[in-house]
Structure formats: C-alpha cells, structure tokens
C-alpha cells in the first residue's frame with residue numbers, strides 16, 4: 388500500500404482525546420495546568436512466551452511484572468492527557484500552542500506507533516484531501532518512508548520502554564493496583580493534578596535499580612493487582628486460574644472509572 392499525506396490543519400485530531408504521554412510529557416502537561424489520567428490494563432502472563440513471539444516481546448517491553456493472586460501478570464500503564472472537546476493547547480486558528488514541545492503522539496499522527504497496527508486512512512480523522520496522491524510520501528509498499536516519522540516512532544517506543552519502572556513506582560506510590568483485562572477495556576485512575584504532579588516528580592527523581600530488581604522477580608511483598616471487568620464470564624475465568632477479580636457495573640465507582648470496550652454482561 389502506498390500512501391501520500393499532507394496535513395490540512397483541520398484540527399480533528401486535537402479533540403476529545405486521551406492522548407498517550409511519556410512521563411516527561413506528562414510532567415510538562417501537568418505543569419501547564421492540565422489533567423492527566425492513568426490507564427491500566429493487565430495481561431495474564433502464566434509463562435514466558437517463545438523468544439520469537441514479537442507481539443509478546445512488544446507487550447513485555449512496555450509492561451512490568453506483577454502478581455494477581457497466584458497468577459503472574461504484566462501491567463501496562465498509560466499516562467494520558469485527557470480532554471473533552473478541543474485540546475487545551477489548540478488555538479482558535481487550529482494551530483498548536485505548544486507546537487515545538489507537542490507530544491510524540493501528536494507529531495507521529497496519523498502514522499501508527501504500535502508496530503502491529505497497519506495505518507488505515509479510513510480510521511483516521513484526517514479529511515480525504517489530506518490523503519491526495521502526490522503529497523509527501525508517507526508509506527510505500529506498506530512501509531513508512533517518511534524519515535522524520537520513522538525516527539519519532541523509534542524514540543517514542545524507546546521512551547515507552549524506559550518509562551516502565553517509573554510508572555511501576557508511580558502506581559506503588561499512589562496505591563494503584565486495579566487494572567482491566569487487556570483488550571477488554573481500561574481502568575482509569577484520576578488522581579488530582581496536584582497529587583499526580585507531586586508523585587510523578589518524586590518517582591522520576593528516584594533511581595530505578597530497586598524497581599528493576601523487583602521487576603525481574605516480583606516478590607510476595609510486591610503490590611498484588613486485581614482485575615476488574617464488566618463481564619462476569621471474564622471475572623470467573625480469571626478467578627478460575629488463580630487471579631483476583633471483581634465485576635464493575637460499567638458506571639464506575641469512587642476509586643476509578645471502568646472504560647469497557649464491550650457491553651456489560653452480568
């Protein structure tokens with residue numbers, strides 16, 4: 388597949404988002420007075436996948452090890468700049484107020500950061516004229532060819548992996564230990580901006596040696612994670628293999644919001 392692309396500055400991609408942020412970007416986002424949410428998903432990880440399983444390696448790189456009851460799991464934590472309507476950095480003329488410091492994900496769009504997702508123009512917010520043949524080459528034969536975007540994606544993935552110990556420490560500090568089953572939804576934790584900024588600064592300032600040791604061998608003293616789902620069958624299946632699990636009603640509860648991809652089934 389060949390794709391040419393030219394941004395029309397329509398602003399569609401700057402509305403109604405949970406924008407994934409690196410730790411450094413989240414610190415800057417919070418520092419500008421904006422909100423950041425913490426999304427958590429958990430992957431049952433009863434044994435290490437084969438070394439040539441590239442999808443598993445990708446998931447492993449951006450997650451940390453934990454236990455849920457007796458079930459080994461891996462936890463993915465995503466920091467997101469969350470906003471309804473226009474991004475707080477979007478100006479009336481559709482220019483980005485923080486253009487020079489905008490997050491990786493804004494620079495990379497509409498390309499995909501996940502190496503296992505193929506760019507599909509129909510799934511993007513860009514208008515048809517942004518994909519007019521003859522504009523700047525973005526993909527050739529299904530491969531990204533825009534060197535800037537390729538470099539940004541590599542840096543984004545590297546930051547994602549490097550941030551894992553910091554996120555693990557952040558969850559421990561904030562007492563976050565609840566996640567959705569991966570591919571079924573996210574648990575959204577929304578500490579106050581002030582509390583999250585202070586916690587992120589604290590965990591970013593600490594060396595990662597202790598966390599890495601814990602990551603290699605999650606001990607009995609490590610936080611125990613709990614799955615939640617809006618589907619009873621999911622909870623029952625997880626509990627049957629030793630995990631801790633609870634049902635949510637989909638409407639959220641005091642400590643977190645459940646963002647399910649599927650209708651609730653009791």
Ligand code: SF4
Nearest residue numbers: 401474476477483493
């Ligand atoms: S930071 Fe800038 S580019 Fe990113 S969503 Fe906000 S306005 Fe758009």
Ligand code: SF4
Nearest residue numbers: 394395397398400513
């Ligand atoms: S939706 Fe596409 S065309 Fe519109 S501003 Fe974003 S990247 Fe540009």
